[in-house]
Amino acid sequence: MTATETMTAPEMAGVAEAAAMEDGGHQIVSFRLAQEEYGIDVLSVQEIILIGQITRVPNVPDYVCGLINLRGHVIPIVDLRMRFGLPVSELTGNARVIVLNVGSKTIGIVVDEVHEVQRIQSEQIEPIGSGMTGVGRQYVRGLIKFEGRIVILLDVCHLVDLDESPAPGASS
Amino acid sequence: MSSSIEITPELLAGFLDEAPEYLEMLDAGLMEFESKASAGGVLALDTPEDQEQMNVMFRAAHSLKGLAAAFGFDKIKELTHRMETLFDQVRMGKRDLTTDSFETLFQVFDRLKALVQELTGESGEVVEIDDVLAALDAVLASDSKSESAAPSADDAVAADDTSQVSNTEPDPAEDATPAVASATPAATTDPSSPRPHSEVLDDPELASLFVEATTEAIDELNQGLLGLEENPTDVELMNVVFRCAHNIKGASGAAGLTGMNRTTHDMETIFDLLRNGRLDLEESLMNAIFEVVDRLRVTIDAIREGHFEDVPLEEMQAKFAPWSDHTGADAALDDSTASDSLAVEDSNPETVEQRSGLESDYFQIEVTFPDGFEEAAIQAYLIYNRLGDAGEVIASDPDLDAVSGDTPLTKLRFTLEADCTAADIERAVSSYEVESVKVTGGPPADDDDVPETKVEPAQAAPPVTQAPGTGNADAAAGEAPVVTQPVPTATKPVAAPPKAKAAAGKPEQKPVKTAETLRVDQDRLDELMNLGGELVINRARFTQVHGRFRELFNGKNLGFLVDDISEHLQKLSEEVSEDGEGAPPSPNVADLVSHVSHLSQSFVAVRGVLERVHELRTAMFDFDEALHGLTRVSGAIQTGIMGTRMVPVGPLFSRFRRVVRDISKSNGKQVDLILRGEATELDKRMIDELGDPLTHMVRNSVDHGIEMPDVRQAAGKNPAGTVILEASHRGNSICIEVRDDGAGINVDRIKEKIVEKEMATPEQVETMSDRELMQYILKPGFSTAPVVTDLSGRGMGMDIVINKIEKLSGSIEIDSIAGEGSTITIKLPLTLAILTSMVARIGDGIYAIPLETVAEIITCKQADVQWIQRRPVVRVRERIVPLAFFEDIFGTEDAALQSRSKGSDELTLMIVGYESDKMGLVVDELLGQEDVVIKSLSENFRNVRGVAGASIRGDGAVSLILDIGTMMDMAQKLAVSASDEPKLSEPVGV
DSSP: OBOSSOBOHHHHHHHHHHHHHHHSOEEEEEEEETTEEEEEEGGGEEEEEEOOOOBOOTTSOTTEEEEEEETTEEEEEEEHHHHTTOOOOOOOTTOEEEEEEETTEEEEEEESEEEEEEEEOGGGEEOOOTTSSSSOGGGEEEEEEETTEEEEEEOGGGTOOTTOSOOTTTOO | OOOOOOOOHHHHHHHHHHHHHHHHHHHHHHHHHHHHHHHHSBOOOOSHHHHHHHHHHHHHHHHHHHHHHHHTOHHHHHHHHHHHHHHHHHHTTSOOOBHHHHHHHHHHHHHHHHHHHHHHTOSOSOOOOHHHHHHHHHHHHSOOSTTOOOHHHHHHHHHHHTTTSOSSOOOHHHHOOTTTOTTSOTTSOOTTOSSOOOHHHHSHHHHHHHHHHHHHHHHHHHHHHHHHHHOTTOHHHHHHHHHHHHHHHHHHHHHTOHHHHHHHHHHHHHHHHHHTTSSOOOHHHHHHHHHHHHHHHHHHHHHHTTOOOOOOHHHHHHHTGGGHHHHHHHHHHHHHHHTSSOEEOSOHHHHHHHHTTOOOEEEEEEEEOOTTOTTHHHHHHHHHHHHHHHEEEEEEESOGGGOOTTSOOOEEEEEEEESSOHHHHHHHHHTSSOSEEEEEEESOSOTTSOSSOOSSTTOOOOSGGGSOOSTTHHHHHHHOSOOOSOOSOOSOOSOOOSOHHHHHHOOSSOOOOOOOOOOOOHHHHHHHHHHHHHHHHHHHHHHHHHHHHHHHHOOTTHHHHHHHHHHHHHHHHHHHHHHHSSSOOOHHHHHHHHHHHHHHHHHHHHHHHHHHHHHTHHHHHHHHHHHHHHHHHHHHHHHHHHHHTEEESHHHHHHHHHHHHHHHHHHTOOEEEEEEOTTOEEEHHHHHHHHHHHHHHHHHIIIIISOOHHHHHHTTSOSSEEEEEEEEEETTEEEEEEEEOSOOOOHHHHHHHHHHTTSSOHHHHHHSOHHHHHHGGGSTTTTTSTTOTTTOOSSSOHHHHHHHHHHTTOEEEEEEETTTEEEEEEEEESOSSEEEEEEEEETTEEEEEEGGGEEEEEEEEGGGOEEETTEEEEEETTEEEEEEEHHHHHTOOOGGGSOTTTTSSEEEEEEEEETTEEEEEEESEEEEEEEEEOBOGGGTSOOOTTEEEEEEOTTSOEEEEEOHHHHHHHHHHHHHHHTTSOOSOOOTTO
8 A cells, every 4th residue: 555645543553553463563653854764563553643833942952843723733844854964855745644653652753655554474573783774774764675775763752852952041 | 458450550540530639528527626625625616517527537537448448558548548437426526625625636647648649650769657557546545525436446346346248347436326326136147247248249340330220329319319308298209219129129239338228228218208297307417417428429329439338338327227116127037038039129118109090011021031131130120120111110039139249140120110012121121141031020911900919928018107198199009019910902902191200200390400510531621612712713713714814705886887887898799890890991900899898798797797707696695604603603612612721720729727826836936827719710730830839939939928927916917927829800800819917028138138239230120120139039039049038948949930830821919018917929821721822923934923912013213122131122111121122032044933024124023021021022023812721742753942832823833832832931041142242133223
């Protein structure tokens, strides 16, 4: 299934559940950031939405694009490219926001393109060697070799550390 | 006690929700009594109010004990248990409370509070209670009043009495009434088992069914009694209360609550006697009944909270003692028949009366439960109740009163009088888990039918009470109390008169509604509040759209315009065709003619459309009306929801009696605390937040404001100082004032301090008014210093107070007259969820600024900007106001956040701030005033300094709510660093 269209949580959860039941494997949503391919466990994904109007917030790290209104809830949007120090280019029409549930919070991440939902086996996940990607190791759960591609599986728990680094000016 | 339950966070939250209420009751009572006692050295409960107050305290201690016991919080239980014992002795007149005892009681109270605090996990320490326990024991062991035995002995006696039960400790509160209960038959069951064994109560679901049903019955009973109080001869009401007592009796019997069962039985008997005219409903009896009903309620409430307790039978019987020659006899009789497998309801005559005038039929119902069905007892009771809804249950076999939770029960027979069909009954009964139901009976064939049948010979109807005592008796007698000969017709004439129940249960009297409350999770209310707010905002959006539609129809001269065009077209076409006459038309003219005619045709179509639009104006009126409706409803919803969150400040205020007492005790001052406007309501969440700052303020007033008595006397004041805590509504906000008649604030000291701290130059200080100067106390880093002794706090400075208040979107004002006292006023919005704000655009963003921080909006020329100490300022009405740009305050380079007006000739300034402390925030465009619903940023993100929250605008976009207080601090810091190196963009031309 390609996911150029938005997908609702129940659909995904359904897919994920079915997959988990069959073989105990993982189901990941893969997406593109700059020129790299990443994956996130589908169970953390609430939904995928188009990029709407983002309200900028002062006093927050650069990679926080701002806030959006998700059906009455105000959630932050994070640009993972900035977060990971990847080259940032203009977003195209393929860009989406993946809404994630991280702990008790709901956040959105901007990605250049959502690819698909893939089923993978646990043994397909390989630990990363040091210095393999530009991404800090703490955000990466492992690498998946997949049909000749390499997908970097992200660990959403550490993706956005919401309490980190007090905003500039807060401590001065 | 025996069962400590697994404590889930929800349960603990329940406990923490409830325990403070009891603590507050205790606190209030202690304070009141202490002041009373301090006058005479000992406490005398000489008014009914005092008695009642003591009862309240007793109940509070008791309930807290029960609660703690259910949770297994042993320390709290131990303390409250002793407290309860003590209060009980006091209210029974068996002990005097001396002022010393109060000291101990206060200590105990503090410890209780600490224990509850400990449970919240906020304080890390483990609270020990051994010392206060010992102190309390000492009080208990000390000589109490005259003839009464030492309390420990009392306990022991009670314990012996209650030996029948239980692993639990005796509950002296309930037992300690031996002397009075002379008339009670000794044979009655032990009243005091605090934890009767009961399958019903052990099962949470069954217990809750029981509690709900009984609560309802008690409510109804109460209502009925209130009605009877006004109209003592009302037979219908009498029937109602009788039935209620009866139902409770049945239910409590099934639940194994012997005390309640017997008590209601006695009550039932009394109602019966009343009904028969053998007793008069004198006031004292009424009071006694009310007391018993209250006790029933207390018991049920306790059970609801998971604390197994029973009604103290002896105490209850003592209440009925003056009338007990009847009840006693009856009880004895009841006892004698209790062992019988079947008992007719002990009070047949009333059923006779109740039935009088109603056309009802009698049914025999036989219910079979599956073998070994464990919940048979409670099911039996439920069936009984259900049948009670349909009609009057006259007898049951076995007697439900005698059925306790663990009696094996497979077969159950009821005799029912009702005006419904057998099928109805069957349906009602078989909805429970029964194996089979057999309904026989129907309308009696003949009125001469045997009045009393002997189907169940074992049960003789109570003898004496049989004689019907009222005029209705004749009619009633014919219909006979107990039935049974199964009458052939299984069904019953449908055209029965109005339902018996409706008639009996609906007394003519206006129903006295008991106040009912509902515990609701605060988060749910928050959510509702948010949604209500969204609704209001959406409504606002509608209004905007409506306005735009209106414009569409505003073209009044559209009609003229259309006519005009039409006329001109007409002329044009005529002229063109005239031109064409005579000579053969040139191709040009021919073209023209065809164009014109085409135009005319098109215009006809356009005209039709325009006319249609014009007609549709009426639809606009409908729109108007619908919008009005929506406005009304959404407004009402919003205020309604807001109302659910409002609680009076009274309980919060009463807390300070203790604070004042403690401080004045410790420093030897005499201080009276006067509370005013306790009924003023405030958002619950706000009340929760106000405790700390208010404590600090009150403490300041007493500690530093009020002088020592001799000083006061020397100044010609009353040696006792006064602190007034007052809440009041002012428009859309709430004011809370802390006022003292102490020494006031020393303004000169503030001046020194300001200069010393370099917050202003000596020259500036001199130009400031006293009021302005006093606001400096609220500045961070100012008040904690010991210089301003009048208002310096202990650890928590006024800046923290203001911090907290500003978080609540409130403001503080200080006013003081040297020698006469100070007043600190907190002004708060009515609710935290909705903010009235000024909305402005800065850069690409739209921001909401809390309206109460906005003093005014001005425009100024760039040329008006001056520079003082490297800060740009403007002069507003003779006052110097620093101005600041949004992006500078936040130190952001983000293009979207840069204000557009920087460098332009004219600036729009929003003058914001608190009191004398103002700042001019440069905005690009003013969008007007709006109510916004506050959404927390930390819900999904984290708090951002300078931003109070976010809100969602009508078009769905998120806008930020600015935290002006913090922004001003940030601007101030900016100014400090700017004094080294100018950072604020220096305007051109200055």
